[in-house]
Amino acid sequence: MPELPEVQTVLDGVVQVLGGKSITGLECYYPGTVIIDPLLDRDPFPARLIKAERRGKYMILHLDSSACIIIHLRMTGKLVYEPQPDEPHKHERARLLLASDDALRFIDIRTFGKITLLDSCNLAKYLPALGPEPLSQDFNLSYLQQAFKGRKAPVKNLLLDQGLVAGLGNIYVCELLFRSKIRPDRPGSSLSAKELREIVKYTKELLLEALAVGGTSVSDYRQIDDKTGEFQHFLRVYQKRECPVGHKLQNLKLAGRSSFFCPECQK
DNA sequence: CAATGATCCTGTCCGC
DNA sequence: TGCGGACAGGATCATT
The missing domain is CATH 3.20.190.10 (MutM-like, N-terminal)
Structure with a gap:
């Protein structure tokens, strides 16, 4: 996607x-x-x-x-x-x-x-009202603190909301939450400043890594010359059975989407 | 306003 | 072999 x-x-x-x-x-x-x-x-x-x-x-x-x-x-x-x-x-x-x-x-x-x-x-x-670009300076700790304030919805759902932050979809949200060591079903308002800082850091890191190799091809996505991207080779949890350390992954349905996560690594 | 669920659509995969 | 059903999910709309 x-x-x-x-x-x-x-x-x-x-x-x-x-x-x-x-x-x-x-x-x-x-x-x-x-x-x-x-x-x-x-x-x-x-x-x-x-x-x-x-x-x-x-x-x-x-x-x-x-x-x-x-x-x-x-x-x-x-x-x-x-x-x-x-x-x-x-x-x-x-x-x-x-x-x-x-x-x-x-x-x-x-x-x-x-x-x-x-x-x-x-x-x-x-063009609908869109949140900040995740790679911009506007996507930072204080923005997320304000955006997640009082929100009971799972952090996964909030990050998928384009009005909150623009451009993330299911694959990258699964991956960034794994890197941030946060379960996808945690209520938005329950995240600490430290955890929000991790989300900001790993969102940018992940997107830059994926950009560098032309994106992720899991099904139909192709570049303009019909070549695949290469980031699918670097996914750690999306559509996987085990995390990189070998823990068995769980798959929760959140916001109607499959949410792969590691119950050991993500808290 | 916030949160959730149905809807759109078709190729692929699985079980029987 | 073939068929039915589940599944994949971004954005929008309806409902609670």
Whole structure:
């Protein structure tokens, strides 16, 4: 599942592919995948990319026609660059047409992914309120103390809440809680300052390590050239049976997601 | 407001 | 071999 490191890796690939190249159109092959803001009253193509940014798991492409494209991969979305492709692939839900008949295919088995086309001035309408970026200075001890204050929900659920911190998903939350030695079902308000500091430290450490190897490929995630990331080889608890020391792992259902943890190492 | 649960969707895996 | 059911989960919406 694409989380912050995967989305950032894909976005870096998009910038490489689109660099200087004209975008000539956006085609949709599955109803609902492409959303066009009704307030966008003109054809924004052809256009060039002038800026690409990531907010949480959202990619935002700013075009020189003052329109922008928001892409969310959700569970199984992939962006794959293809020089001069012909027929849409079986699970290809949309396609960004490029100059020279090249394309970026949006392939998404489970169809949850979305591509939104809108005028830049309406961006706020399509981006939900997101918490701070976990790799920024704003994600720190005092922020977490304030954010977890009085919260009875499990720390796992809180870290998955994009309004609280933007970009974490199930895999990295499982992993960062293991590194922090904290059980996923601990109520948010029960964590000590020391434990919150560990969460801040290991969240950043984990994300930087995953970014350095192009993210984690557990199912459908691929980089823009369809290559896998490599961080799946460094996971310590997600979808594992034993922790690195050999303790048997437990799997709790929290926020509807499987939560792998080590009852020995995590307290 | 906080917390929880259902919903969307399809490929894969398991048991019978 | 094939079928039914469980499972995977990000974001959104509804309910308590």
